[in-house]
Each structure stands twice: as C-alpha cells, then as structure tokens.
Amino acid sequence: MGASDLRMTRIPLSHGGGAIPALGFGTLIPDPAVTLTATRGALEAGFRHFDCAERYRNEREVGEALQAGRAALGIGREELFVTTKLWNSNHRTQRVEPAFDESLRRLRLDDLDLYLIHTPFAFQPGDEQDPRDDDGNVVYDDGVSLPETWSAMEDLVDRGRCRAIGLSDITLERLLPLYESARIKPAVVQVEAHPYLPETELLDFCREKGIVLLAFAPLGHGTSAGPLEDPVITGIAARVGKTPAQVLLAWAVQRGTALLTTSKSAARARENFDIAPLPEDALEAINGIATRQRLNDVVKTGVPGFIPRGKSA
Numbered sequence: 001m002g003a004s005d006l007r008m009t010r011i012p013l014s015h016g017g018g019a020i021p022a023l024g025f026g027t028l029i030p031d032p033a034v035t036l037t038a039t040r041g042a043l044e045a046g047f048r049h050f051d052c053a054e055r056y057r058n059e060r061e062v063g064e065a066l067q068a069g070r071a072a073l074g075i076g077r078e079e080l081f082v083t084t085k086l087w088n089s090n091h092r093t094q095r096v097e098p099a100f101d102e103s104l105r106r107l108r109l110d111d112l113d114l115y116l117i118h119t120p121f122a123f124q125p126g127d128e129q130d131p132r133d134d135d136g137n138v139v140y141d142d143g144v145s146l147p148e149t150w151s152a153m154e155d156l157v158d159r160g161r162c163r164a165i166g167l168s169d170i171t172l173e174r175l176l177p178l179y180e181s182a183r184i185k186p187a188v189v190q191v192e193a194h195p196y197l198p199e200t201e202l203l204d205f206c207r208e209k210g211i212v213l214l215a216f217a218p219l220g221h222g223t224s225a226g227p228l229e230d231p232v233i234t235g236i237a238a239r240v241g242k243t244p245a246q247v248l249l250a251w252a253v254q255r256g257t258a259l260l261t262t263s264k265s266a267a268r269a270r271e272n273f274d275i276a277p278l279p280e281d282a283l284e285a286i287n288g289i290a291t292r293q294r295l296n297d298v299v300k301t302g303v304p305g306f307i308p309r310g311k312s313a
C-alpha cells in the first residue's frame with residue numbers, strides 16, 4: 001500500500017450510506033475565528049471528512065469556511081463528507097428533525113452524510129444545552145427512550161435527508177440492544193479510542209456487524225504524558241521518520257477505524273494528513289502498549305468532557 005493510499009482510505013458504510021474517508025477533521029474548537037481558519041486549513045491540507053455537532057456551537061463558522069474553501073479550491077459537495085450530531089436536549093422525537101434542519105442551515109448544506117446521536121443520554125428537552133437543577137446536577141429526561149430517538153433518525157434516512165446514521169459516546173453494553181431493535185442498523189459508532197483506550201471489544205463487534213468505529217482523541221487529545229509521548233510511539237516515529245502524531249493516526253487507520261483529529265494550526269493539519277503505512281512489527285508493538293487511560297467521561301454521563309457549558313447557538 002503506498003503512502004497516498006492510506007491518506008485516501010475510505011471505508012464503506014452499511015445501508016447504502018456511501019463511504020467515509022478514514023481521516024477526519026474534528027471541529028471541536030471553542031473560538032469562532034479559529035474555527036474558520038482551522039477548518040480552511042484542514043480543507044487545504046487535504047481533509048475531506050469534517051465532524052461537527054450542534055453542541056460545539058460553531059456550525060455556522062464551519063459552514064462558512066467549508067463553503068468559501070470549496071469555492072476557492074474547486075471542491076464539489078460530493079467530495080466532502082460532513083457529519084453532525086443531535087444534542088442530548090433534542091432526543092424527544094418531535095425535536096429531532098427541527099434540530100437536524102437547524103444544523104443543516106448553519107452548515108449551509110442541503111443534506112448530510114452522517115447524523116449521530118451525540119450521546120445516549122437524554123437531557124431535559126429545550127434550548128438549554130446543559131440543564132441543571134438547583135444543586136448543579138444534570139436534569140435528565142426519562143420521557144423518551146433511545147430506541148424512540150433512533151426511530152426518528154431512521155425517518156431522516158427514509159426521507160433521503162441524510163445518508164447514514166449512528167451513535168456516539170455509547171458503550172458496547174448499550175449498543176447491543178439498540179443494534180438488535182434497530183430497523184436501520186447504526187452505520188458508525190464514534191467513541192474515544194487511542195492506544196491507551198483501544199476499545200478492542202467494541203471494535204470486534206463493529207467489525208463483525210459492518211459498523212465503522214470512528215475514533216475521537218486519536219492523539220490522546222494532545223495531553224502531556226498521553227500517547228503522543230509514549231516511548232513506544234516516539235521510538236517508532238524515530239525509526240520510520242514520521243512524527244508521533246503521524247504514527248498514532250496511521251495505526252488508527254491500519255487497524256480499520258476512521259478517526260477525527262483536530263488542530264488549530266494549518267501546519268499541524270498538513271502533518272496529520274501526511275500519514276504513511278507502518279510496518280507490521282510497529283503495529284504489533286503499539287497493540288502491545290499496556291497503559292490504559294480514558295480522557296473523556298462523556299460516555300458515563302452524557303456531559304461533554306472537552307466543551308465549555310452553554311445554551312444553543
């Protein structure tokens with residue numbers, strides 16, 4: 001496999017959902033002005049897969065940057081793969097399509113490649129994205145079930161509004177019953193995954209069922225003492241003449257996952273797109289890393305780990 005092949009890897013999606021570019025750019029960037037420049041930088045670096053969310057409160061800036069960047073670079077809509085996510089306060093079935101429409105409007109798109117339920121936790125319905133009681137506890141909503149929200153997602157596929165649907169921040173334990181009951185099976189599951197949290201059991205299930213595992217925080221969210229600084233990773237990087245980030249991203253693609261990486265800097269976006277295949281013994285060495293670390297507890301509570309609190313954008 002040549003270097004360009006790994007960069008261009010696309011993974012087929014179930015239920016006629018097309019194919020997802022393995023290398024994705026995440027837009028969880030709190031600053032609106034930086035969102036604009038970073039999204040444009042990623043597009044110029046070669047990224048064609050962009051991950052968004054209403055909860056990131058910057059779909060407008062992502063939409064603006066994608067529209068301007070596509071025009072300047074001559075990139076057709078069909079070359080782009082755009083994902084966004086339904087937030088926890090919109091799980092009631094009657095709120096799903098309006099939330100979807102608002103996201104599309106902000107993103108300046110007519111349709112979507114992938115729509116995800118951001119977390120399996122329903123919050124009190126409304127415009128408050130982070131509803132809390134007087135004691136500061138999250139106000140959950142027991143008036144809607146995950147299968148009910150999922151059926152509203154299936155309706156969007158039925159009516160051609162989006163090509164594929166999936167879930168994010170879900171454990172295998174919660175995914176199993178939803179998978180069994182779903183009329184349209186989830187095409188993608190987005191979870192934290194890197195060598196310190198390889199999610200092997202979930203990945204095996206996804207492989208067996210033809211679900212794409214989409215890894216967020218593939219660089220360990222850039223944290224110090226995280227996988228970027230692991231001696232196995234830095235050793236392989238020195239041996240193959242790549243950076244630690246490129247080693248981590250190549251490993252993620254070569255094990256069959258898609259990934260989302262983020263950088264505020266255009267130079268790092270270019271670095272992160274410029275991956276090449278690692279030799280088999282390097283992949284095995286990374287698989288053998290024993291350190292375990294979860295960076296984001298969103299999967300346990302539905303409360304996002306890397307995002308400031310706030311109302312709807």
Ligand SMILES: NC(=O)c1ccc[n+]([C@@H]2O[C@H](COP(=O)([O-])OP(=O)(O)OC[C@H]3O[C@@H](n4cnc5c(N)ncnc54)[C@H](OP(=O)(O)O)[C@@H]3O)[C@@H](O)[C@H]2O)c1
Pocket residue numbers: 025026027028029051052118168169190191215216217218219220221222223228243245246260261262263264265268271272296298304306
């Ligand atoms: N579903 C969910 O709940 C969920 C949760 C978290 C994230 N996500 C998605 O996943 C995306 C990626 O998450 P993430 O931010 O944790 O990804 P990541 O790529 O693991 O980490 C990004 C961090 O690493 C740094 N970085 C980027 N490239 C680097 C390089 N080449 N060398 C050294 N450091 C580098 C960045 O800093 P600079 O910006 O300073 O370069 C940034 O702080 C998000 O944008 C979002 O779309 C989803």
